[in-house]
Amino acid sequence: MMARPLRALLLTTLLLALVILGSSATLRLFANGIGCDPWPSCYGLAETANQAQGSSLAKVLRLTHRTTASAFAILVIAAVAIGWRGWGGPMRLIGLSLIVVTGVLAGVGLYTPSPLPAVTIINVLGGLVLIGLSAALLSRSTALASCRPELPARFMRRAVWTLLALLALQAAVGAMISVRVAGNACAASCPQLTWSPDALALLNPMLSGRWNALSSDLTAGQSLHWLHRILGAALLLTMASIIYVRRVAAGSPWSWLLRVTIATFGLGVASAIWDGQLLVTVTHVLLAGLGAAALGVVGISVARPRSSPT
Ligand code: HEM
Numbered sequence: 001m002m003a004r005p006l007r008a009l010l011l012t013t014l015l016l017a018l019v020i021l022g023s024s025a026t027l028r029l030f031a032n033g034i035g036c037d038p039w040p041s042c043y044g045l046a047e048t049a050n051q052a053q054g055s056s057l058a059k060v061l062r063l064t065h066r067t068t069a070s071a072f073a074i075l076v077i078a079a080v081a082i083g084w085r086g087w088g089g090p091m092r093l094i095g096l097s098l099i100v101v102t103g104v105l106a107g108v109g110l111y112t113p114s115p116l117p118a119v120t121i122i123n124v125l126g127g128l129v130l131i132g133l134s135a136a137l138l139s140r141s142t143a144l145a146s147c148r149p150e151l152p153a154r155f156m157r158r159a160v161w162t163l164l165a166l167l168a169l170q171a172a173v174g175a176m177i178s179v180r181v182a183g184n185a186c187a188a189s190c191p192q193l194t195w196s197p198d199a200l201a202l203l204n205p206m207l208s209g210r211w212n213a214l215s216s217d218l219t220a221g222q223s224l225h226w227l228h229r230i231l232g233a234a235l236l237l238t239m240a241s242i243i244y245v246r247r248v249a250a251g252s253p254w255s256w257l258l259r260v261t262i263a264t265f266g267l268g269v270a271s272a273i274w275d276g277q278l279l280v281t282v283t284h285v286l287l288a289g290l291g292a293a294a295l296g297v298v299g300i301s302v303a304r305p306r307s308s309p310t
Helices: 003-032 046-054 056-086 089-109 117-140 153-179 220-245 253-273 278-301
Strands: none
Touching: 003 046, 003 056, 003 117, 003 153, 003 278, 046 056, 056 089, 056 117, 089 117, 117 153, 117 278, 153 220, 153 278, 220 253, 253 278
């Protein structure tokens, strides 16, 4: 009886979660100086950050972020309350997880922006989790709910966990590029694969500081870019292999997951070629969000069936 309003509610929460991810990424990248002029010398300067923070774009984004995050929290609680009686075990677990992650992000929000990388990483990964869980709930409440895995379930569940781990790692390294203010490290060019031993310190989420404050090695910032590129290729290849080996049908959530990830990879390459373009980089992050949504749909389609209450 409540199926249609619940679906509308879940679709709204999914859209709000994408707006939350996009607005916070835009604020962070804009304050760093992505899109500033003259690029790349203006990037990372205190003056650029001050100008960005005082601009009307930043004010609109901050307001958008606050209002969408508050609306999201209210709608998620309402959706779980409405859906609870009709949901089985996995759906209830996802609904509760959504509320818990929303609460954690609200708590972390009190310390944002923070110089501690862990805070930004939690924000970015938490945003992707909200999108994935909202998409999973929505897909089960729509026609996709009847989509049972036609492939060996155990293999597919392991595949989903592997992709989840790779996506989380990939997003965390991507966020680390902006946390370390290394967005212009490849502006002059990153001609060949570079790995600096100092990059390990840059990846420590409990160590604050920009890359050039933590390392005197000029290639340390570039190493973050190379790690992100290689992990992106690994994620894409793993996904394509799973889909090829298991001959997943075209048009299934799996094939959408692959398409969105190819688009994310493509926008990543575009942001490396035409670096310093705010719109390109924000679209790259939003596509990563759509990838999390597709992974949520795929994940719930291979979840262990449990008896649902009548
Ligand atoms: C398909 C796999 C990929 C995923 C899921 C992904 C996801 C992400 C995410 C979530 C961020 C965080 C941005 C933030 O909010 O701070 C990011 C940053 C970034 N990504 Fe990717 N990415 C992928 C592949 C690539 C590739 C292949 C490239 C380049 C060849 C690339 C270039 C970048 C750059 C340059 C940034 C940092 C922007 C900045 O802080 O200035 N990405 N990525």
